[in-house]
Amino acid sequence: MEAIFTADGHCDTMLRIMNDPEYDFFSENKNGHLDLPRLQKGGVGLQVMALFVESKFKPFQALPRTLEMAGAFHGLIDSNRENLSLITSREELNNLGKNPGKTGLLLALEGGEALCSTLSLYSFFKLGLRLVTLTWNQRNQLADGVGETCTGGGLTRLGREIVGEMNRLGIGVDVSHLSEKSFWDVAQVCEKPLIASHSNAFSVCNHPRNLKDEQITAIVESGGIIGINFSSYFLNGTKGSSIEDVLNHIDYIIEGWGFDFVGMGSDFDGIGFTPVELKDVTRFPVLARELITRYGKSNAEKIMGANWLMVLDKILPSS
Template sequence: MEAIFTADGHCDTMLRVMNDPDYDFFSNNGNGHLDLPRLMEGGVNLQVMALFVESKFKPFQALPRTLEMAGAFHRLVDSNSDKLELITSREKMEALKKKPQKTGLLMALEGGEAICSLDSLYAFFHLGLRLITLTWNQRNQLADGVGETCTGGGLTVLGREIVKAMNGLGIGVDVSHLSEKSFWDVAEICEKPLIASHSNAYEVCNHPRNLKDDQIDKIADTEGIIGINFSSYFLNGTKKSSIEDIINHIEYISNRCGFDWVGLGSDFDGIGFPPEGMENVTRFPVLAKELIKRFGDGNALKIMGENWRTVLNKVLPSS
């Protein structure tokens, strides 16, 4: 079997980098779910790192806080360019396959509060931003998030302009956390594959953060991707889960629309209760082994990272 290309579509480790003075990305930390030594141990080739701005900074401090996080992210990559590679184009991502000693990091934004105009989107594109989760749970100037249950709102006028501009620039449109109305508004106008970087199947676990069947079908229609979230709450609705729960969501989605549109979106360092046996990124090879056993080599490779590669090849710009 060929080497496994492992890609994880979402983590909130930048929160740890920003807030925990005892955390060091370059040391094997006892706390948290990932750092560079553990990414390497887990064989992770591509890790999407979200800039997640905490609610206390919204709305007025969202822009300066997002800029600070983007700066911290670049400082991280620059301080160890032997081992880290900033992924901003298809070519850079493809080159990762030939450089197993390097870990690719892709800069994402979780919650678009800092994107207040087309020009601010353009500025963040030049800072290397390549994936935007349009909202977190709240409403913002782009769209309503899933936690905004009173208004029934969808994508705003600005949100529509921003999605179209993201399509043109080569920034992925991430529909995780959107309200259902926002999701369908995005689906109507987005010309690139839809990305749900860290969401599961609602029929398996009826959490509002999970995707209904028609949403799953739509993402597959666009040749997009659903990254399976490792939060026990989203896997089975409790604080306790296992690798079997991850497999259940993968099996449900692949039974509906095949193995081409499902990947991983751990949400490590953003979740409190990961599954037993999947406590941190070093456990990815254990999951791979289980996927091979259940679905065969080819399908396991797709789920572990090839599907992320395929979708990013359609979304990212050429360098």
């Protein structure tokens, strides 16, 4: 079967690249959820690569650590331009999929600890940064994350400035991991589509990392996207899950809000327990097949990749 163009909105593979000496991105590995050969097998034409800074570096070593990780990210692309390309503009986005076997990588930051001002954001923009998850679970200088519930804090003054500058430059605003108060603050000030790169539906699985119906509506009304997270905990609240759990979240969003606002946000290499049928990126075609059966080819194409391209086209700058 011809692979459907797939876009995945979140993975933590850069963390593996930094920390796992057994792992080589350019070979097929036994450990980890993805590498170049497996991205190609899975038909992944666009992979968002997040820079996630481990807690031990926060807050004071977050900037040097983020710069190291950005260096490692660019090193990957520079060492294999035949198979990899950096996606920073609408034009580069539109060229995706024309060259099968070539994967576009989009640079993201998971947690804004390294962003101390709009000028430092501009430096990262020049390094190719095109998506920022404002917080991880804890509080930072931009906003409160979902784990910081007792004070009810939202988006800070700096956070508002940074979101405004992200809108102006063409960097996506990612609301996954935000506290509810932060989410609603961002929804109020953000002028571009809202992205929840790796979150599921709370009504299907009541995990605090998932999105309430009103939050899904706000994302849909902004023209944004929800990337479905493959963590078993966010799918059904347990360690064990199946492809049916993924389909339940997709079905729920489609039934309530249509076909245009849901995509992939696997969280591969950032999660311990995946659905049994979706153990790594090579299994995306298994999900695509299920979606074709349920919803037909053109809707399956939207969910597997085209919706991500559509939303990024509304956000990224022209080159």
